Every structure is written in C-alpha cells, then in structure tokens.
Amino acid sequence: MIDMTRALADTPGAADRVFLNSAGSSLPPTPVLDEVVGHLRREAAIGGYEAAGERADDLEAGYGVFAELLGCRPDQIAFTDSATRSWFAAFDAVPLTAGDRVLVGEVEYAGNAIPLLMRAEAVGATVEVVPSDADGTFSADALDAMLDERVKLVSVVHVPTNGGVVADVRRISDAAHAAGALVLLDACQAVGQLAVDAGALDVDILTGTGRKWLRGPRGTGFLAVRDRAAAVLKPKAADLHGATWTGTETYELRTDARVYELWECDIASRLGLITAARYLLDLGQEAVEETVTARAAHLRAGLSEIPGVTLHDLGARKSGLVTFSVADRSAEEVKAGLAAQDVAVSVSARSSTYLDMSRRGLTQIVRASPHYFVTEKQLDKAVAEVALLAR
Numbered sequence: 001m002i003d004m005t006r007a008l009a010d011t012p013g014a015a016d017r018v019f020l021n022s023a024g025s026s027l028p029p030t031p032v033l034d035e036v037v038g039h040l041r042r043e044a045a046i047g048g049y050e051a052a053g054e055r056a057d058d059l060e061a062g063y064g065v066f067a068e069l070l071g072c073r074p075d076q077i078a079f080t081d082s083a084t085r086s087w088f089a090a091f092d093a094v095p096l097t098a099g100d101r102v103l104v105g106e107v108e109y110a111g112n113a114i115p116l117l118m119r120a121e122a123v124g125a126t127v128e129v130v131p132s133d134a135d136g137t138f139s140a141d142a143l144d145a146m147l148d149e150r151v152k153l154v155s156v157v158h159v160p161t162n163g164g165v166v167a168d169v170r171r172i173s174d175a176a177h178a179a180g181a182l183v184l185l186d187a188c189q190a191v192g193q194l195a196v197d198a199g200a201l202d203v204d205i206l207t208g209t210g211r212k213w214l215r216g217p218r219g220t221g222f223l224a225v226r227d228r229a230a231a232v233l234k235p236k237a238a239d240l241h242g243a244t245w246t247g248t249e250t251y252e253l254r255t256d257a258r259v260y261e262l263w264e265c266d267i268a269s270r271l272g273l274i275t276a277a278r279y280l281l282d283l284g285q286e287a288v289e290e291t292v293t294a295r296a297a298h299l300r301a302g303l304s305e306i307p308g309v310t311l312h313d314l315g316a317r318k319s320g321l322v323t324f325s326v327a328d329r330s331a332e333e334v335k336a337g338l339a340a341q342d343v344a345v346s347v348s349a350r351s352s353t354y355l356d357m358s359r360r361g362l363t364q365i366v367r368a369s370p371h372y373f374v375t376e377k378q379l380d381k382a383v384a385e386v387a388l389l390a391r
Contacts, residue, residue: 001287001290001291002283002287002288002291002372003283004373004375007029007283007372007373008373008375009030010029010030010031010373011027011029011030011373012030013027014027014373014374014378016342017342017343017344018342018343018344018374018378018379018381018382019344019371019373019374020299020322020343020344020345020368020369020370020374020382021344021345021346021367021368021369022192022193022212022213022215022320022369022370022371023161023189023212023213023320023321023346023367023369024212024346024367024369025211025212025218026192026211026212026213026214026215026371027215027371027373028215028216028217028272028276029215029276029279031275031279032215032216032217032272032275032276032279033272035268035271035272035275036217036268036269036271036272037268039051039055039267039268039271039272040268042054043267043268048267051267052267055267055271058271058274059267059270059271059274061274062079062270062271062273062274062277063075063077065274065277065278065281066079066222066224066274066277068281069191069196069277069280069281069285070191070196070197070198070206070222070224071196071197071198071199071200072198072199072206072224072226075256075257076224076225076226076227076230076256076257077222077223077224077257078222078223078224078225078257078258078259078260078261079220079221079222079223079261079265079270079273080220080221080222080223080260080261080262081219081220081221081265081266082209082219082220082221083186083188083207083208083209083221084111084221085221086207086208086221086222086223086260087111087112087115087184087186087207088115089223089235089260090184090205090207090223090225090229090233090260091112091115091116091119091153091184092119092235092236093233093234093235093236093260094152094153094182094184094232094233095152095232095233095234096119096120096123096125096152096153097123097124097125098123098124098125099124099125099150100123100125100126100150100151100152101125101126101127101128101148101150101151101152102116102120102125102126102127102128102151102152102153102154102155103127103128103129103130103143103146103147103151103153103154103155103181104116104127104128104129104130104154104155105129105130105132105138105155105156105157105167106129106130106131106132106136106138106355106356106359107132107136107138107157107160107162107163107165107353107355107356108129108155108157108353108355109157109160109161109186109188109352109353110351110352110353110354112155112157112186113127113354113355116155125152128146129355130142130143130146130154132314132356132359135165135314135315135316136163136165136314136315136356137165137166137167137168137314137315137316138156138157138167138168138172140168140171140172140175143172143175143176144175147175147176147178147179147181148179149179149180151176151179151180151181152181152182153181153182153183153184154172154176154181154182154183154184155184155186156169156172156183156184156185156186156203157186157189158185158186158187158188158189158190158194158196159187159189159190159193159194159319159321160189160321160353160356161188161189161321161348161352161353161367162312162321162323162348162352162353162356162357162365162367163312163313163314163315163321163323163356164296164313164314164315164318164319164320164321164322164323165313165314165315165317165318165319166190166194166315166317166318166319169183169185169201169203170200170201170202173201173202173203174202177202177228182204182205182228182229182232183202183203183204183205184203184204184205184207185198185201185203185205185206185207186207187206187207187208188207188208188209188212189212189213189319189321190208190213190319191208191209191213191214192212192213192214192215192280192288193213193288193289193292193319193320193371194285194289194292194319195285195286195288195289196285198224198226199226203226204225204226204228204229205223205224205225205226205229206223206224207221207222207223207224208221208222209221209222210222210269210272210273210276213292213320213369213371214273214276214277214280215276215279215280215371216269216272216273216275216276216277217266217268217269217272217273217276218269219266219269220266220269220270220272220273222273223257223260224257225257225260230257235253235259235260238251238253238254238259239262239263240263241258241261241262241263242254242258242259242260242261242262243259283372288372291372292319292320292370292371292372293318293319293320295320295370295371295372295374295376295379296318296319296320296321296322296369296370297318298376298379299322299368299370299379299382299383300313300318300322302379302380302382302383303322303324303383303386306383306386306387306390307390308326308327308328308390309324309325309326309327309386309387309390310324310325310327311323311324312324312325312360312362312365320369320370320371321367321368321369322367322368322369322370323348323365323366323367323368324365324366324368324386325362325364325365325366326366326386326389326390327390329389329390330364331347331348331364331365331366332347332364333389334366334386334389335347335366337385337389338382338385338386338389341385343381343382343385345366345367345368346366346367346369347364347365347366347367348364348365348366348367349363349364350362350363350364368382
C-alpha cells in the first residue's frame with residue numbers, strides 16, 4: 001500500500017485543501033518541483049547548453065525509465081511537450097488514403113476527434129464510431145462486426161476525460177490486429193493512476209501527458225511507438241534531431257521513436273517528468289492503482305447517498321475519475337461552491353466528448369479525481385460540502 005506519511009509530506013499543497021483535480025493537472029511531488037527549479041537555477045548560473053550537458057546521462061536514462069513504466073523498449077520511447085503533440089506526431093505518420101476507414105469509440109476525446117475528422121476530410125477517408133456496450137464500455141463485439149481490410153487505425157481512449165470507465169484495451173487490440181489495423185491508445189488519463197503496459201495491452205502507439213496522474217510538470221508528454229507501427233508509419237516532418245542532413249538534397253531519418261522529437265525542448269521540465277516517473281515506479285504502479293481506485297469508490301459511495309446528486313460513471317471497471325451532477329445547479333455553480341470551501345474539482349463539457357455526452361443527454365458534469373495523496377477524511381469533507389450545495 002501507499003506510504004501516506006511520505007505521500008503527504010511530498011505534497012504540501014494537499015494539506016489545506018481537498019484536491020480532486022488530478023485528471024486536470026495534479027500536484028507535483030516535492031522531488032519533481034526540486035528537480036525542475038534546481039535545473040532552472042543551474043541554467044541561470046552557467047547557461048542552458050552547459051546545464052543540459054551536465055545532465056546528458058540523466059536525460060538519456062529517462063528513455064529507460066519510461067520503457068520500464070510503459071512496458072516497452074527504450075528505443076520505442078519519445079518525449080514531447082504534451083500528450084496532444086505526441087498524438088499528432090504519431091497520427092500524422094499513419095498512412096491514410098481515399099477509402100480508408102478509421103474507427104473510434106463513443107468516448108473519443110475532442111482533441112483527437114477533430115484532427116481525425118480534418119485529415120479524413122482531406123484525404124477522402126472516413127471516421128466511424130464503434131457503439132458502446134450497455135455499460136458504456138467500448139464494445140469489442142461491435143468492433144468485430146465493423147472491421148475489414150479498409151480499417152487502417154482504431155483509436156482508443158483508455159480512460160475518457162468525462163468518466164471513470166476503463167476500456168478493455170487488449171480485447172480491442174486483438175480484434176484490430178486480426179484485421180490488419182493499427183491501435184492508437186490515448187492513455188492520457190490512465191498513466192499514473194493505472195498500471196499501463198503497452199506490451200500486455202498490445203497497442204501499437206501509446207500517448208500520454210506528464211501533468212495529470214503522473215504528477216509531472218505541465219508542458220510535457222511522451223509517446224511509445226512499437227514495432228508493428230514503426231514498420232509502417234511515415235513521419236511527416238523532422239528537424240535536425242529527428243534526422244541527419246547528409247547531402248545537398250539528402251537526409252536520413254532516425255530509426256527509433258526519437259524521430260518524433262524536436263531538438264529544442266524544456267530540459268528542466270523533461271528532467272521533472274523523468275523524476276515523476278521514477279517516483280511512481282518507486283511507489284509501485286499496482287499500489288497506486290489500488291489506492292486511487294479505492295479513493296474513487298469511497299467518494300462515489302458517499303455521493304450516492306446524497307438526495308439530488310446523480311452519478312454519471314459507467315463501466316464494470318471504474319477508474320479514479322468520478323463524475324456527477326447536482327439537481328438545479330449547473331456544474332460550474334457546483335465547482336465554484338466547492339472551491340469556496342477549498343475543494344478543487346473541474347467541469348467536463350459536452351464539447352470534450354461530444355458523442356458520449358450527446359448520447360446520454362448531458363451538457364456539463366462535475367469531475368472529481370482523487371489521487372492517492374487524498375485521504376478518506378478529505379473525501380468525506382468533499383461529500384459533506386456537496387450535500388450542502390444539494391439542499
């Protein structure tokens with residue numbers, strides 16, 4: 001189990017408020033903060049190039065850290081400035097032509113759906129929606145019925161931004177691969193709260209962010225590109241880091257995942273991201289998953305007893321995202337009312353997950369996301385404050 005004494009000591013920001021927004025941008029632990037600030041001070045003392053040179057070995061070791069975290073090889077890891085950048089870089093390299101099909105689930109995220117639709121429109125491909133099961137899970141059975149040789153990509157959201165449901169990723173991967181399609185996994189809301197193993201899930205591309213459950217700095221992201229994808233992806237652009245200029249009219253692309261990186265990056269934040277991953281590995285991914293799942297279950301149980309409060313989480317397997325609404329109050333009103341009592345939550349709007357929210361007739365919902373450093377006593381305080389707002 002999680003050492004709560006250590007967790008609370010490393011998270012001073014959680015002492016005086018109930019922080020339930022790790023699905024948005026979590027509270028970095030002290031070692032991450034010290035790493036980032038310390039490196040910025042070193043840059044100010046000796047210069048950015050020199051400071052980066054001092055940490056070259058640590059930066060290189062980061063690929064191995066994320067390989068361990070994600071269940072893949074170091075050469076399959078790339079670092080970017082966001083989950084969005086990771087997703088764009090990989091998706092843009094997927095070959096798509098007229099008549100090709102891309103399949104998505106009903107909980108697809110707007111940040112993925114919009115570029116999918118734009119590119120499909122540009123090349124004459126189609127984006128089609130795989131229905132959810134009755135419990136709100138991406139339906140692998142429905143996927144089976146929709147797959148054919150024209151499906152080039154299946155885009156899967158591991159945990160949606162607007163609810164606690166967890167996709168059965170391996171079942172989806174097996175079906176997609178049987179039809180010759182690639183699987184692109186958006187693990188933005190999964191890595192850091194769930195144990196995520198790209199090999200066990202058999203996904204071809206995995207993208208994620210540092211700022212959410214991983215508790216890293218903002219402006220950091222990561223990408224894993226496994227062999228099946230690497231063999232067919234065609235990067236649209238590279239700079240002098242992703243390729244070498246070999247002649248007047250020639251260049252050579254890197255053969256590893258770093259072809260998707262850019263030379264310029266925030267070194268301090270990248271070191272902080274690597275520190276956050278080490279911190280998680282030290283705690284144990286399974287222990288974190290068990291604790292986060294228990295915290296979310298405790299919060300759901302408390303909210304379910306309040307008259308006028310409706311829970312909106314779906315799926316047989318639920319994650320650390322807890323979504324709800326309060327009768328006769330908008331989600332923004334609930335958020336503001338809780339903030340006034342030092343309880344931090346966020347709001348998920350229809351535009352973020354248009355298909356799922358429209359299907360369920362929802363426009364806005366309150367999203368609470370307790371990490372392992374939130375105590376049950378704090379969750380009980382949050383429930384009490386929601387009860388007051390529901391009167």
